[in-house]
Amino acid sequence: DTGVSQDPRHKITKRGQNVTFRCDPISEHNRLYWYRQTLGQGPEFLTYFQNEAQLEKSRLLSDRFSAERPKGSFSTLEIQRTEQGDSAMYLCASSLDSPKGSMNTEAFFGQGTRLTVV
Amino acid sequence: AQKITQTQPGMFVQEKEAVTLDCTYDTSDPSYGLFWYKQPSSGEMIFLIYQGSYDQQNATEGRYSLNFQKARKSANLVISASQLGDSAMYFCAMRRPSGGYNKLIFGAGTRLAVHP
Numbered sequence: 042d043t044g045v046s047q048d049p050r051h052k053i054t055k056r057g058q059n060v061t062f063r064c065d066p067i068s069e070h071n072r073l074y075w076y077r078q079t080l081g082q083g084p085e086f087l088t089y090f091q092n093e094a095q096l097e098k099s100r101l102l103s104d105r106f107s108a109e110r111p112k113g114s115f116s117t118l119e120i121q122r123t124e125q126g127d128s129a130m131y132l133c134a135s136s137l138d139s140p141k142g143s144m145n146t147e148a149f150f151g152q153g154t155r156l157t158v159v
Numbered sequence: 160a161q162k163i164t165q166t167q168p169g170m171f172v173q174e175k176e177a178v179t180l181d182c183t184y185d186t187s188d189p190s191y192g193l194f195w196y197k198q199p200s201s202g203e204m205i206f207l208i209y210q211g212s213y214d215q216q217n218a219t220e221g222r223y224s225l226n227f228q229k230a231r232k233s234a235n236l237v238i239s240a241s242q243l244g245d246s247a248m249y250f251c252a253m254r255r256p257s258g259g260y261n262k263l264i265f266g267a268g269t270r271l272a273v274h275p
Binding site: 060072074076081083084085086087089096130132134145147148149150151152153155 | 163174186192194196201202203204205206209211250261262263264265267268
C-alpha cells in the first residue's frame with residue numbers, strides 16, 4: 042500500500058451534471074477526511090468518517106454533496122447538479138485512531154481530484 | 160473564531176540559505192496541535208512537522224524546525240539549508256479538541272521559491 046489514492050485526478054464537467062470522486066485510504070487507517078481547496082487558499086474541512094460512520098460534516102457540505110464509506114474502506118464524494126463555484130481541488134486524507142487527548146496523529150493526504158465546472 | 164494566519168503570500172530564498180515561514184494561530188483551548196504541510200505542484204499535502212501545545216521543546220525534523228512561542232501564539236517553520244526541491248506551498252494547520260479531535264484547520268499558505 043503506497044498511500045492514499047484518489048480517482049480521477051482531474052474532472053471537467055458541465056454545470057448541472059453529477060460527479061463522483063473516489064478515495065482509497067491507507068488500508069489500516071480507520072479515519073477518513075474530505076477537504077476542499079480553492080485556488081490560493083488552504084484546504085477546508087468537508088466531512089469525516091470513523092470506519093463507516095460519518096461523524097462530522099461541515100456547513101460547507103450543502104445538500105448537493107454526499108459522502109459515503111460503505112464498508113469502512115474506500116469512500117466516495119458525490120456532487121449533484123454541479124455549479125461553477127464547486128470548481129476546486131478535493132483532497133482526501135486518512136489517519137489511524139489517536140488516543141483520547143492526543144493531537145499528534147498525522148493525516149496522510151492523497152494527490153486530490155481537481156474539478157473544473159464549465 | 161479559531162483560525163490560522165499566514166501573513167506571507169510568497170517568500171524567496173537563495174539555495175542553501177535558511178528561511179522562516181510565519182504562522183500565528185488563535186484558539187482558547189489549552190490543548191492543541193500544530194502542523195506544517197508542504198504542497199508541491201503535484202497537489203499532495205506532505206506532512207513536515209508537529210508541535211503539541213504542551214511540548215516543552217521546539218520540534219525538529221531534519222532540516223525543519225518549529226519556532227514555537229506559545230504566549231505569542233506563533234508557530235513559525237524554519238527551513239535550514241534550502242534546496243531547490245523545497246519550492247512549494249507551505250501550510251500551517253491546527254487541530255484542537257473543542258472542534259472535534261478530527262479536523263485540521265489550515266491557513267492560506269505561503270508559496271516558497273528557492274533560487275539557485
